[in-house]
Amino acid sequence: MAKKVSALATASAEVRGHAPERHRTLIPVQNTIGGLGEFTLITRVSAQFPTTDDVILGPGDDAAIVAAPDGRTVATTDMLVEGRHFRREWSSARDVGHRAVAQNFADIAAMGARPTTLLIGFAAPHDLPVEWAEEFTAGVRDECAVAGGTVVGGDMVGSDTLTLGITALGDLGGADPVRRNGARPGDVVACTGPLGLSAAGLALLEQGIDGPALCLSEHRRPSPPYTAGVEAARLGATAMLDISDGLVQDLGHVARASAVDIDLDSMSLRPDPELLEAVRVLGTEPGREQEVARDLMLTGGEDHALAATFPPGAELPGHWYTVGRVEQVSEEAQEGTVGDVTVDGGRPPSGGWSHFDRG
Amino acid sequence: MAKKVSALATASAEVRGHAPERHRTLIPVQNTIGGLGEFTLITRVSAQFPTTDDVILGPGDDAAIVAAPDGRTVATTDMLVEGRHFRREWSSARDVGHRAVAQNFADIAAMGARPTTLLIGFAAPHDLPVEWAEEFTAGVRDECAVAGGTVVGGDMVGSDTLTLGITALGDLGGADPVRRNGARPGDVVACTGPLGLSAAGLALLEQGIDGPALCLSEHRRPSPPYTAGVEAARLGATAMLDISDGLVQDLGHVARASAVDIDLDSMSLRPDPELLEAVRVLGTEPGREQEVARDLMLTGGEDHALAATFPPGAELPGHWYTVGRVEQVSEEAQEGTVGDVTVDGGRPPSGGWSHFDRG
The missing domain is CATH 3.90.650.10 (PurM-like C-terminal domain)
Structure with a gap:
């Protein structure tokens, strides 16, 4: 899903010898995202997202290019942090994927716009099971299908705290945005x-x-x-x-x-x-x-x-x-x-x- | 800098009683971002960013609206994680702000596009000094001024790990994007x-x-x-x-x-x-x-x-x-x-x- 990616491996190497390690589970290393390697994972993940009419250039380059037919792009971003916005005990990876999309595309809809595309930053511990990342991706894909959007880019890095940085883009289709400041007495x-x-x-x-x-x-x-x-x-x-x-x-x-x-x-x-x-x-x-x-x-x-x-x-x-x-x-x-x-x-x-x- | 924001306070309240607390420093609570409160901080931070011709609607609503005069928007995202991509001992908050902007707008430039706007997700421990957030903002503002862009939106949430989720948008100005796949023998x-x-x-x-x-x-x-x-x-x-x-x-x-x-x-x-x-x-x-x-x-x-x-x-x-x-x-x-x-x-x-x- 990403383009030029601060590799999980590279990311930790950047501050070599200083990145704290976590060993919370007994998952074989080859089944963790750190073991699989970020390029392999990104390739697998990117393959999940269909292209749409809104996508001029999808994942794989320095940046994506999204259509903005009326000369404007609606944009919003949210951070989701494990332990604050979701808990792995209470929500499946697929649930988290659905929710990450939903709360961002809801902001697009709230402007009176049509959700089009997402960029997904994925910061995760090295020992996160590959399965979690793949199930999260499936949730993102399925909620995108409901909303009519797709994923055009992202970033994958290492972090002690599982954190998702989601940016959603949307299209006003020529209409005026519906802002917060237009309510009038009697409405x-x-x-x-x-x-x-x-x-x-x-x-x-x-x-x-x-x-x-x-x-x-x-x-x-x-x-x-x-x-x-x-x-x-x-x-x-x-x-x-x-x-x-x-x-x-x-x-x-x-x-x-x-x-x-x-x-x-x-x-x-x-x-x-x-x-x-x-x-x-x-x-x-x-x-x-x-x-x-x-x-x-x-x-x-x-x-x-x-x-x-x-x-x-x-x-x-x-x-x-x-x-x-x-x-x-x-x-x-x-x-x-x-x-x-x-x-x-x-x-x-x-x-x-x-x-x-x-x- | 944000619109509908998962408040720092709200964010921890969402998983009440479960969010781990950190007490690494002896900074008076009123000088921490948790003590100041996210709405106050966001208001202060948003005031730092000038509007530009690329901004149709800036911070403060569910989403921002960015001009896309040629009907396309270039978009890229990066996550920066403390201890992986920067260390507070080695880089000032202002440095981190500069760098967060630079690495994302560089991706926009690398498509042959002009950097226009940023969305900034800011996930931080409650005990982060307000001064750090304000200096980070100043770095973002100053690097934006160099690149010719500005900040149109963001999100501020609590996290044990200081993490920045930066999304940059850009404008191709009618030109074809320069991708990675066009190199020819003899070039x-x-x-x-x-x-x-x-x-x-x-x-x-x-x-x-x-x-x-x-x-x-x-x-x-x-x-x-x-x-x-x-x-x-x-x-x-x-x-x-x-x-x-x-x-x-x-x-x-x-x-x-x-x-x-x-x-x-x-x-x-x-x-x-x-x-x-x-x-x-x-x-x-x-x-x-x-x-x-x-x-x-x-x-x-x-x-x-x-x-x-x-x-x-x-x-x-x-x-x-x-x-x-x-x-x-x-x-x-x-x-x-x-x-x-x-x-x-x-x-x-x-x-x-x-x-x-x-x-």
Whole structure:
């Protein structure tokens, strides 16, 4: 997947005698990425990615060349660090591959653009099993197929900490980007895609509970509504983002960038039955399941649903559900006093998490 | 510098109670990036980067938008890992910033393109001093100014291992890219930019020797000839790449991709006086300095000079120096028997490094 690559071997040789070694496993060296060698692995990995109409030049040179038919390229990057953003005990390599693609292509979709291509930086311990790298690649390939993108380049280096540096590119197809700063008083706030499931999935994993399956799978492999980004732009969305840190927190970015307030209607949030089941098995007091599930929908991150604001009369397809409204800012409002997100006119919950905290 | 950012705080909260902590230093917490908080740091950092004509939308949204006036974008990515690609003892934060930009924009130049923009993933321990992040940013800013690019986006997350994931974009300005596979028998091989200095600098650092200064500075802050990439394309270069792993090794990629052999003329390599001084202070046997310096020029990596092949009659400006020739492949040559790089018709040195190995 890479071009001029700081070889795993070369990378450690660069600071010869100083690179710490890890010997955590008893995997035969020839089955580790350090044993296989990075050029062999890169060749194997690159072969996994199909070319598409967006690819003018794929992996294998100093840089890739990606089509930008309307004279603009949308670009975003994320780092995923083992132990912070994923755990090998909780997510398979394939899951991590899916998720790495999903969270980056969701950012592309959130601009109103079509995901096209990825560059993948892969920093890994020498003793990482080749199988992990290959399964990760398969996950990337499969999620790319869902999103309509492919991989055009990358880098593979040694590191004590398994770290993925993902860059996604996208195409606006001639349309205006949907930014965060266009929300206007009176606009409706609508979402598409699941909310709260990923947070519930993580809480379940933390407690060692292996279901409901949908929550676990949405945590491991979020399913952003990729095509809804371009759709929202066409429907006249005035602002949009993807929900990575939680609906309330992320809409705060829209509210501040647009200098408006946003009020969410908690009753418009209809928890998925599996989310309700999750809050039950997580030990929620009977009778409070709906409330706790709604809190998770308001504060749980990493579902990578899309939230957008639309002009009042916009006719939205059924997969967009209205969750609130952009408020008229009073004429007396001082600078710095707008940008609030309220729920039912009041203070939002501080975090769905807190319900499950174990001292 | 980032948009929707997996917050340092959020990132560790995602796997609550599991993220290992490091307490290596006694820096007051408010002076660490964990104490300052990622949003504050990102705001400070983003303010450092000027906008340019290539930036349609800079940091602060889900993704950036970069101009691609000829309908194509050149893209490359590299990971830099502390302890593998740089050491905080040997390189200042500012040096690392310079180098991160240089090695990526060199890849853009090596396609015959003009460097335009960067996305920077920054994964760092919570106890990293804020000053390190700010000095790194200053280095990035200053090297961008040299190359003519700027930063349009990024991500900031927590990690036990300081890791930079850099993606560079570039513009071909309507020209054909210069790939690795176009070298033809009879072409001359020419370079521009220093060779061997970075490798000598690293060897000096490994031995705790603090000069010659040029070698150390070229290791810490390589100075790729950014504009020479577009120039080479205009001069009719048939193949090009930047020298990251060593002249012989990197030209091997050109030779194999072009299905030709390449012979280098060692006498055409004129070691810089400071390189000769370096090999002396590194303990080279008197009388062998020229030979050892040439070996370093043939095998030392990370200078990020450009090497290109040009048609036989090409008139090259003085900063391009001829180092060899693309060989006529005999008609009897079997598949798999071309792609060799020789020096003076024979086997190339195995590595300038080996001269200084200390048991």
